[in-house]
Amino acid sequence: EHQSLRAMATSVPCRPISSSAVCRAAVVLLLLFQQCAIAGANKHNFVTREDARFFIGPIGVPYGFNAGGHFNLTVFDFELTVGHRHHGHTRGEDDGMAEAVLGGVEAGFLLKRFQTESEFATYYETILEDPTLCSFEKFRKKHSAVGEEVDDPLEQDDDEYGPIDDTDDATGAGVFLSMKSADRTWKPHTPSVEYTFGGAEEEGMYFLIYQVCQLDRADPNNKHFREIRSTFELDISMKNVDAFGNVSYLTAGEMVLPRVFLYFSVSFLVCTIVWIQMLRSPAGGPGGARPKVLPIHHMMTALLVLKTLSIFFESVRYHYIRVTGHAEFWSFVYYTFAFLKGTFLFTVILLIGSGWSFVKPFLNDREKTVVAVVLFLQVIDNLALVVLNAETEGEQRFDDWSAVLHLVDIICCCAVLVPIVWSVNALEKSIEQNAESKAGGGKAAPPPDSEDAKTLEKLRLFRSFYLLVVAYVYFTRIVVYLFATMLDYHHTWLRYAVTELGTLTFYVVVGIKFRP
8 A cells, every 4th residue: 555655646747837846746755645645544653772761651642541441562673772971872891891780770761650740740750850860670679578589570470560559659560561671682582572451440641761770879870870871662452341341442532532532523513514515505684695705715615525534534533543443544544634624724724814805815925925935834734734744753863853843833733823913003003093094184094984883893803802712722722721631530521622612613613704
């Protein structure tokens, strides 16, 4: 399938005519969304090479386990090395020093329960501020108490990694896999650990973390602790059992997402039908005149159609991920429509804010520049989204592209406000000039005529639109994010539901205000 997509992309006929730029853009987009198809699975793979971080987490997305859920972790090519900063990422030149440094640390993976994402964020900051804290200290004390260390997890029973309990401090229990071995390398061995969650007391939101812990805080070799580099590859499997006894690869709080997105797709479909009827119906009943339909209204119709299709395909995508754990084809379809919908959304907001069709039939040069910049940023934004879905949370590339995604999104949200401000200022200046010209010679200004009333009405409309866009951006980018950090593992779906509800409200209010 991937080869056929690449063949389609390379076979697009780009002749040396005026549309050659469009052809090249089509090639780029086909290759871009081919990567979406590759990344469309519910990926459970993590790779890092010579990573200088002593604490990595969360690895992958936080996962809510129900009773009967299953977790499996397999580690490939694990290796700890010592690299000197002033020599770059090189292996320790002094083998004796390297052995001493590595002998004073223990690395391990821990699946640990937290109530909310904000609780994990606090825990994460605590560990970073004090590297001497060890997330799996409880397991180390447990094994030292029986006079042995876990030198080889492959020789231990699963129960040896400890039960799940309600401890939520820095030494809380969980599912632990120690990577302690004599030479700090497991090649070609593949250590693994698995756990099946039993009763309701073990349910919750779990975060997979990796840490290199110091065995002795007073060790003189601790000064080289920050020079330790970790190399490994993980294969992670997490799955649940739903209320009907079927296997579900979605986290406990996202099992209802296929239905949630389906309900919202129906809601947007209803809005689309009502909007089209509004454009086609007479304004004053059977004998009235047709409403004045402007070009921007047709673009708003296209936006509604794209939004309906994108959220419907997202519902289908989540359904297949829930059932099979993979949805390559439907991810390709979804990201295609999501890209078109995102581009249309910002374009429509820009055009409405600039007054195109409502106030004037054209865009000036600076407005065209803003539109071009936002469209370019939308391509970058969707490229970052594709890369994020091809990576696993916790990987360095994921963090880098996540920062790019948030930065571009903020710039786009600020850019769409600029034409609205220009329109408001232009309307205010027009009202002032009309008032001065009519007053003339210091006389009292006459009462406003119909033209002034229309201008004043447009001014109020664009002021309210400015506040509406600000509220929408603030709600979907900040409020929803803060709200999501407080959700427990059973209600993570509310994050998506609240976002779509805010989007639906925004569409409805804008449609009412700018209807024909």
